[in-house]
Amino acid sequence: xxxxxxxxxxxxxxxxxxxxxxxxxxxxxxxxxxxxxxxxxxxxxxxxxxxxxxxxxxxxxxxxxxxxxxxxxxxxxxxxxxxxxxxxxxxxxxxxxxxxxxxxxxxxxxxxxxxxxxxxxxxxxxxxxxxxxxxxxxxxxxxxxxxxxxxxxxxxxxxxxxxxxxxxxxxxxxxxxxxxxxxxxxxxxxxxxxxxxxxxxxxxxxxxxxxxxxxxxxxxxxxxxxxxxxxxxxxxxxxxxxxxxxxxxxxxxxxxxxxxxx
Numbered sequence: 001x002x003x004x005x006x007x008x009x010x011x012x013x014x015x016x017x018x019x020x021x022x023x024x025x026x027x028x029x030x031x032x033x034x035x036x037x038x039x040x041x042x043x044x045x046x047x048x049x050x051x052x053x054x055x056x057x058x059x060x061x062x063x064x065x066x067x068x069x070x071x072x073x074x075x076x077x078x079x080x081x082x083x084x085x086x087x088x089x090x091x092x093x094x095x096x097x098x099x100x101x102x103x104x105x106x107x108x109x110x111x112x113x114x115x116x117x118x119x120x121x122x123x124x125x126x127x128x129x130x131x132x133x134x135x136x137x138x139x140x141x142x143x144x145x146x147x148x149x150x151x152x153x154x155x156x157x158x159x160x161x162x163x164x165x166x167x168x169x170x171x172x173x174x175x176x177x178x179x180x181x182x183x184x185x186x187x188x189x190x191x192x193x194x195x196x197x198x199x200x201x202x203x204x205x206x207x208x209x210x211x212x213x214x215x216x217x218x219x220x221x222x223x224x225x226x227x228x229x230x231x232x233x234x235x236x237x238x239x240x241x242x243x244x245x246x247x248x249x250x251x252x253x254x255x256x257x258x259x260x261x262x
Contacts (some may be wrong), residue, residue, distance in 0.1 A: 040216070042259035045072055047219050051253025053227070056081035058251070060114075066259070072120040076139060082110040082247070084238040092184055098153045098169060100185035105239035107174055108147040109189065114203055116141025126211070133211035137223060143201040145235050149173050151187035154180050174239060201231035207251070219257040226250050 045064035051057065060078030067073060087103045118139025126133045151171045157179045158166045171187045172180070207225015214220075227249050234243030 040261070041069075042066060042216065042261050044262055045074075045219055045257065045259045047221075047255050047257025049078075049223070049253045049255040051223075051251055053080070053249040053251040055083050055085065055247070055249050056111075058253070062255075062257070064120075069125070070122045074118050074120065074139070076114070076116050076118065076141075078114040078116075080112055080114065082112065082145065082235070082237065084241060086238055086240060092182065094155075094182075094184050096169075096184055098185045100153075102152055102183060102186035103150070103238070104183070105174060106150040107236045107239060107242070108197075109150050109192075110145055110147050110235060110237050112143060112145040114141060114143045116203065116205065118205065120209055130214060135209040135211065135221075137205070137207050137209045137225065139205040141203060143203045143229050143231070145199040145201065145231055147197045147199060147235060149192040149195050151191040153184040153187050155182045155184055157181050199231045199233045199235050201229055201233075203227055203229040209255075217259055219255065219259055221255040222253070223255060224250070224252045 043066050045062075045066055047062045047064065048060070049062070050059045058078055058080035060076055062074045062076045064072050064074045084106075087106065089101045090104055091101050092099050116139040118137060118141075120135045120137050122133065122135050124134040151173055153169050154172045155167055156170045156172070158168055159179075167181060169184055171191055173192075205225060205227045207223055209221050209223045211219070211221045227247075229247045229249075231245050231247075234245050235247075236242045236244070
């Protein structure tokens with residue numbers, strides 16, 4: 001009589017084990033307060049970035065594929081501006097509403113786009129209590145610089161042998177200095193968009209990434225490094241550096257985004 005009772009009790013105990021263990025797991029999860037999404041491993045990472053560099057500023061977007069805990073591959077699109085280190089802003093002495101600050105000798109306002117592929121390689125991972133993860137980043141791809149002519153408001157001499165001469169204000173570029181008397185100010189930035197010239201090139205980028213995020217689902221990082229670019233057709237920003245082909249800039253950017261599975 002005791003044997004059947006013992007068998008029933010043993011069967012009931014074995015059947016209850018998974019339930020007890022599951023209840024214990026839930027209790028542990030509830031105790032440390034860690035959401036289940038923080039324990040998952042994700043395979044995609046998309047992010048935005050905004051930053052400054054030694055000759056302008058930039059902003060971009062990355063589509064990332066997390067291959068493993070050590071490597072993430074990225075496709076990046078970036079918009080950037082490019083100024084000359086020799087630019088000096090001046091202000092004319094004319095009492096006019098057109099007397100805006102200008103850069104003497106500037107030929108073009110330059111901005112552009114970069115399209116590249118790169119990777120992030122983990123150097124040092126975060127401790128279990130949190131902290132900062134250090135990664136090495138590198139990228140290569142194509143660049144496209146857009147050169148928009150830089151216009152000035154200038155005082156121009158209008159002379160005629162039969163009548164008295166006159167002085168008028170016109171919009172001129174630095175290369176068109178015929179009958180210039182003086183610069184009044186900078187013309188509107190919209191002037192010259194229909195005269196944009198394209199200059200394709202290539203670039204490589206390298207640097208370090210400091211992942212400062214506190215959540216697995218949210219990506220936050222501060223990146224800094226260097227970008228080397230070459231434009232075979234040249235880029236002209238200022239008169240003293242026409243058709244410059246090589247640029248080396250240092251950047252600092254803030255990156256934010258999300259990690260997810262799909």
